[in-house]
Amino acid sequence: MNLITVDTSSADVIMPKRLYVLVIVLAASLCLRLLYKNFKDPLRSIPGPLLGRLTGLWITLIEFSGNRSTTVHELHKKYGPVVRLAPNQLSFATTQALKDIYGANSNYTKAPIYETLGFKSTFTTRDRDEYRGMKKRIIPSFSPASIREMEPLVHRQLANLIKCFDKRVDAPLDILPWFRMLALGVVGEGFAGESFCGLETEKMPQLLHDIDWVFPALITKWSFPITSRIFEYLPFKAARQFLNAAEDFKKYCGSAYFKYLNSFDTTARHDLIARMVNERTELLKKGQSIPRHVTETGIIEELTNLIFAGTDTTGNTLTYLFWELAHHPEWQLRLRAELKESISEQTNPDYAAVSELPVLEGITQEIFRLRPASPNGLPRVTSASGGVIDGIVVPPQTIVSCQALTLHRDPILFHEPDRFNPQRWIDASKTEVLEQMREQMFLFGKGARSCLGRTLATMEIKLTLVAIVQRYHVEIGSATTDKDMEMIDHFVLIPKGQKCVLKLTRV
Numbered sequence: 304m305n306l307i308t309v310d311t312s313s314a315d316v317i318m319p320k321r322l323y324v325l326v327i328v329l330a331a332s333l334c335l336r337l338l339y340k341n342f343k344d345p346l347r348s349i350p351g352p353l354l355g356r357l358t359g360l361w362i363t364l365i366e367f368s369g370n371r372s373t374t375v376h377e378l379h380k381k382y383g384p385v386v387r388l389a390p391n392q393l394s395f396a397t398t399q400a401l402k403d404i405y406g407a408n409s410n411y412t413k414a415p416i417y418e419t420l421g422f423k424s425t426f427t428t429r430d431r432d433e434y435r436g437m438k439k440r441i442i443p444s445f446s447p448a449s450i451r452e453m454e455p456l457v458h459r460q461l462a463n464l465i466k467c468f469d470k471r472v473d474a475p476l477d478i479l480p481w482f483r484m485l486a487l488g489v490v491g492e493g494f495a496g497e498s499f500c501g502l503e504t505e506k507m508p509q510l511l512h513d514i515d516w517v518f519p520a521l522i523t524k525w526s527f528p529i530t531s532r533i534f535e536y537l538p539f540k541a542a543r544q545f546l547n548a549a550e551d552f553k554k555y556c557g558s559a560y561f562k563y564l565n566s567f568d569t570t571a572r573h574d575l576i577a578r579m580v581n582e583r584t585e586l587l588k589k590g591q592s593i594p595r596h597v598t599e600t601g602i603i604e605e606l607t608n609l610i611f612a613g614t615d616t617t618g619n620t621l622t623y624l625f626w627e628l629a630h631h632p633e634w635q636l637r638l639r640a641e642l643k644e645s646i647s648e649q650t651n652p653d654y655a656a657v658s659e660l661p662v663l664e665g666i667t668q669e670i671f672r673l674r675p676a677s678p679n680g681l682p683r684v685t686s687a688s689g690g691v692i693d694g695i696v697v698p699p700q701t702i703v704s705c706q707a708l709t710l711h712r713d714p715i716l717f718h719e720p721d722r723f724n725p726q727r728w729i730d731a732s733k734t735e736v737l738e739q740m741r742e743q744m745f746l747f748g749k750g751a752r753s754c755l756g757r758t759l760a761t762m763e764i765k766l767t768l769v770a771i772v773q774r775y776h777v778e779i780g781s782a783t784t785d786k787d788m789e790m791i792d793h794f795v796l797i798p799k800g801q802k803c804v805l806k807l808t809r810v
């Protein structure tokens with residue numbers, strides 16, 4: 304048989320050569336593109352990690368891992384007061400930047416990510432006019448008079464907590480779930496008329512299990528909408544449960560709302576639900592259209608976010624607080640002495656009798672500084688005309704933020720910033736430095752969108768501090784506690800081990 308053979312040896316030589324040329328041309332054009340992009344990039348002079356210049360994906364992945372605030376803090380230590388986190392994302396760490404981004408004259412709006420941080424509510428709404436309409440309806444519930452009305456309910460929940468703790472003295476105790484139940488009881492009963500009975504039944508309510516997954520699930524759905532949608536229809540129970548966490552959480556708040564309607568006559572009341580329901584009834588009577596915020600869905604979604612906003616923020620702050628005090632028994636002694644002198648043996652004192660005591664205030668401010676429940680950047684978008692932040696010209700539609708973790712650990716203002724030292728607040732209280740320290744505090748945000756619940760949270764934290772320190776001595780209860788308490792965050796600060804084992808003994 305005659306075989307026709309073809310000599311391919313020369314083609315073999317030519318092909319690889321052509322491939323090399325192709326690769327070199329592609330690489331050169333990519334480099335040129337990057338150089339051109341860099342040349343045209345208005346933010347090119349802002350320092351930051353190389354990956355951050357190229358893509359926003361790496362900071363998103365860090366966010367998923369729960370290490371965003373600590374990573375950004377390290378970047379500020381390395382690069383200085385302004386860091387580029389992504390092609391269109393900057394983080395600032397100065398008091399001037401705080402004023403420029405969040406102050407009265409700023410026209411920046413909340414960044415799109417807020418739409419994922421819960422259901423449609425005052426907290427998540429970005430549009431200014433819509434926001435004003437919503438805030439107007441909930442703000443009476445945060446007036447000084449309304450907060451005073453909530454004080455007896457804080458005392459009631461605290462009495463329940465003390466009963467639970469009394470049964471568990473002298474043995475290692477994970478305090479985290481107890482403080483979460485306390486905080487849930489206060490906002491649940493305060494806003495939806497339902498404490499969810501955690502402390503009453505000494506059992507963690509299911510919605511506290513769901514709440515753990517709310518932020519990670521919402522951010523996953525926002526970042527990967529198509530994949531999330533597909534997973535919702537696939538027969539993977541765990542994935543479905545994870546993705547539905549926020550909806551499940553909302554169901555409990557919805558049940559609380561309907562229970563409230565069945566239990567109370569709204570016309571005889573003036574709390575949050577009653578005000579919104581009464582407004583709806585009036586509008587219906589007049590035949591006028593109903594704004595979304597006072598529809599059934601609107602009210603339930605607002606309640607859901609309020610309960611969410613007031614639970615882990617306060618519960619986790621209390622947990623970190625007693626962990627720090629377990630390391631610093633001298634501050635337990637000083638507070639006990641201060642309370643003895645000012646209110647003698649009185650238990651459950653009125654808030655007004657203790658709220659301004661210097662040691663109590665020093666300890667509270669120090670835990671707010673060192674372990675801010677909301678340690679992350681609060682992102683805003685610059686307007687269509689861009690802006691100037693701390694002297695830096697920032698292009699339109701750039702995402703800019705400051706984060707509490709870094710501002711609160713500024714070594715110039717807070718000597719030995721990583722140390723729990725309430726004395727710094729007591730020493731500063733008679734000097735001008737106090738004002739500067741306060742200005743730098745970003746725990747509750749700043750400006751028009753700052754936390755509406757800060758007075759309630761502060762009252763709750765101070766009254767709990769008084770009740771516990773008067774009654775118990777607190778110490779570390781397990782060798783792993785310090786490791787468990789490493790900070791991670793999914794918008795809200797969480798102890799990495801999701802537990803905090805301490806030991807309480809009666810004083």
Ligand code: HEM
Nearest residue numbers: 426609612613616617676677681747748752754755756760
């Ligand atoms: C230690 C406890 C708390 C901390 C650290 C905290 C932190 C914050 C922060 C940082 C913001 C501003 C977010 C931003 O600007 O992007 C905020 C907003 C908000 N917080 Fe709190 N919070 C706490 C407790 C509470 C409580 C108990 C409530 C009551 C339900 C509450 C209700 C709200 C509301 C309604 C907003 C939205 C304000 C607005 O956009 O006008 N917070 N919180």
